[in-house]
Amino acid sequence: MKKFLALATSVMLAAGTMLMSGCGMAGSNKGDTGSGGNAAIQLKVGFGSSIDTSAGGQGLKKFKELVEQKSNGKIEVQLFGDGQLGNDKSMMEALQMGTLDMTLPTTSPVAELSPAFLAFDMPFLFTEPAQAYKVLDGAPGKDVMSTLDEKGIHGLVYFENGFRNLTNSKHPIKNISDLEGLKIRTMQNPIMLDTFTAWGANPVPMAFNEVFTALEQKTIDGQENPNVLIYDAGFYEAQKYLTESHHLYSPYLLMIGEKKWKSLSAEDQKLIQECAEEARDYERQLSQKIDTEYLQKMKDKGIQVDELTPDAIQKMKDLSKPIYDNYADKIGKDRFDAILKAAADK
Structure with a gap:
């Protein structure tokens, strides 16, 4: 009887070990896990675009690499791209509930949580990347980021999404009159709607993952996004014209x-912050590089590329001035003034 019990116990233990091993192997195939689930801390990160081909995704891969290397495998970063875990809004809600650890949205949908982020949707606020970096990485950008603390979210750094450009299937856009009546998809953001209305277009708010089908079926005429996302999402396949309007600089957060x-030690928090800053700098350099490369690829595939005339840019800026005034109080006038001052200082 003792021999039988001993044999039965051994079989059960072996079966349990095999089952646990099998579960561990199955789990390692979900997302870009890397270290096989042996880390003491896991960070599950959701992203709306491609991990492999977008600058933001590549920045997240660099963040993962740095964190896992510098923590000696203590912290494991799991990456889930292409909206596998939801859109920007739903992933931010998951952060608040604690069912997702990290995400990388553009700042526009973040404004639904904190109106302070509306400042970064102002047209022509920034004209070059260095100017944006100075504001975002300095006191004004950190002040805006801190408004999320009371919303159950902690901001780390601003990545680069890039300057937004216009595409459409109707005709070239060189003058502001060329926008008249065009159905342009915009982000689901009040400033974007007011801006394109002021410019004479017919803005259509729409979730990013619905845009390609809408362009293909001609329910909208065009859209606006950075070159990297226009190429990565294949929007150029349903569009004939691209205008390098640079009407808005779009950061990720x-x-x-x-x-x-708050569950992390002070030491781990410091490590994650430092890795985020290093990944940010890497991602920004890559973003500028592939922005140029992807624009050329779209030209090679037949899309016509134009620029706005100086007169058009000035008219668009003039028509945008009331929007600055209308949203100053929602952003916080002192906060917005500090942003404008920092942007203006050379």
């Missing part, structure tokens, strides 16, 4: 849920 952040 790397964020972590406050519950997860």
Whole structure:
């Protein structure tokens, strides 16, 4: 009887070990996990675009590499791209609930949580990347980021999404009159709607993952996004014309849920912040490089590229002035003044 019990116990233990091993192997195939689930801390990161071909995705891969290397495998970063875990809004809600650890949305949908972020949707606020970096990485950008603390989210750094450009299937856009009546998809953001209305277009707010089908079926005439996303999402396949309007600089915000952040030691928080800053600098350089490369690829595939006339840019800026005034109080007038001052200082 003892021999039988001993044999039965051995079989059960062996079966349990095999089952646990099998579960571990299955789990390692979900997302870009890297270290096989042996880390003491896991960070699950969701992203709306491609991990492999977008600058933001490549920045997240660099962040993963740095964190896992510098923590000696103590912290594991799992990446889920292409909207596998939802859109920007739903992933931010998941951060607040503690069911997702990190995400990288553009700042426009973040304004639904904190109106302070509306400042970064102002047309022609920035005219060159260095100017944007100075504001975002300086006191004004950190002040805006801090408004998320009371919303259950902790901001880490601003990545680069890039300057937004216009595409459409109707005709070249060189003058502001060329926008008249065009159905242009915009982000679901009040400033974007007011801006394109002021410019004479017919703005259509729409989730990013619905845009390609709408362009293909001609329910909208065009859209506006950075070159990297226009190419990565294949929008150019349903468009004939691209205008390098640079009407808005669009940053990403790397964020972590406050519950997860507070569960980390001060040492781990410092490591994650430092890795985020290093990944940010890498991502920004890459973003500028592939922005140029992807524009050329779209030219090679037949899309016509134009530029706005100086007169058109000035008219668009003039028509945008009331929008600055209308949203100053929502952003916080002192906060917005500090942003404008920092942007203006050379």
